[in-house]
Amino acid sequence: MAVKTGTAPLSRAGKPGGGRRGQSWTTHLALVIAVIIISTPLIFALIKATQESSAVLSANMLPGGAFFKNLGQVWFDANLGRYMLNSTIVAICVTTGKTILALMAALAFVYFRFPFKGVAFTLVLLSLMLPTEVLIIALFDLVSQDLKWANTYTAIIVPFLASATGTFLFRQHFLNIPTSLADAARIDGCGPLRYLTHILIPMSWNTIGALAVIQFVYAWDQYIWPLVIMQQDDKQVVQVGLRKLIEVGGQTDWGAVMAGAIVTMLPPLLVFTLLQEQFSRGFALSEDK
Numbered sequence: 001m002a003v004k005t006g007t008a009p010l011s012r013a014g015k016p017g018g019g020r021r022g023q024s025w026t027t028h029l030a031l032v033i034a035v036i037i038i039s040t041p042l043i044f045a046l047i048k049a050t051q052e053s054s055a056v057l058s059a060n061m062l063p064g065g066a067f068f069k070n071l072g073q074v075w076f077d078a079n080l081g082r083y084m085l086n087s088t089i090v091a092i093c094v095t096t097g098k099t100i101l102a103l104m105a106a107l108a109f110v111y112f113r114f115p116f117k118g119v120a121f122t123l124v125l126l127s128l129m130l131p132t133e134v135l136i137i138a139l140f141d142l143v144s145q146d147l148k149w150a151n152t153y154t155a156i157i158v159p160f161l162a163s164a165t166g167t168f169l170f171r172q173h174f175l176n177i178p179t180s181l182a183d184a185a186r187i188d189g190c191g192p193l194r195y196l197t198h199i200l201i202p203m204s205w206n207t208i209g210a211l212a213v214i215q216f217v218y219a220w221d222q223y224i225w226p227l228v229i230m231q232q233d234d235k236q237v238v239q240v241g242l243r244k245l246i247e248v249g250g251q252t253d254w255g256a257v258m259a260g261a262i263v264t265m266l267p268p269l270l271v272f273t274l275l276q277e278q279f280s281r282g283f284a285l286s287e288d289k
Contacts, residue, residue, distance in 0.1 A: 049261075
């Protein structure tokens, strides 16, 4: 039989691997375009935050030199610094409290036996479908009239300490930990809380970091509940404080508003930057061996 000889077919680009390289460039170009589109509002706000108030509403998209002037106006005149301090206190307390309660709830659901455990966990998951807006009237009556917590930090911290999301994440994580560790700890006389603090928590830093990012951003962005329950301006949170910069029926200094909005993004961005590795690993589908 005659044997046909010849060279291997080249790719469309004329070189081996040229098609794969072209596909890679196409993917990167699409990603760059997507990033530009998503970041357009942030870039717009950053540019307008550097302009004078008279130039903000114009079509001028060149950066100006009034950023620190605009920032000083909202920081001192509009008490933005106080609002950010209040939001920082609330966000740290909510994040810490939610993490501790979620750890203990997950410990109970995984390592303890009690009646109707499955039903209780189902109710925890169902609570994920109940936004705060649905419960706001009943919650307002409870906090302001029964507990007398209105105009206090307690009113905007305690109602958000329970976390169904955190309980679910920690429960799923604890289920992946070999039960032999719990058996060995029980034989050595280790109690539940000691087992949690000495074994489970050191093995759960990635999940803790992921939950901390979610809960800090969630607490920082609270708007409706603090607006309803908090009437004292010196204890108000930053999102409500930014809304007060926008004058209804008057002339709003949008340069100052944009500068304030840019600054209020920094704490959540800082938390995410510090915990981005834990955040990525906490939601990874596979575990590092």
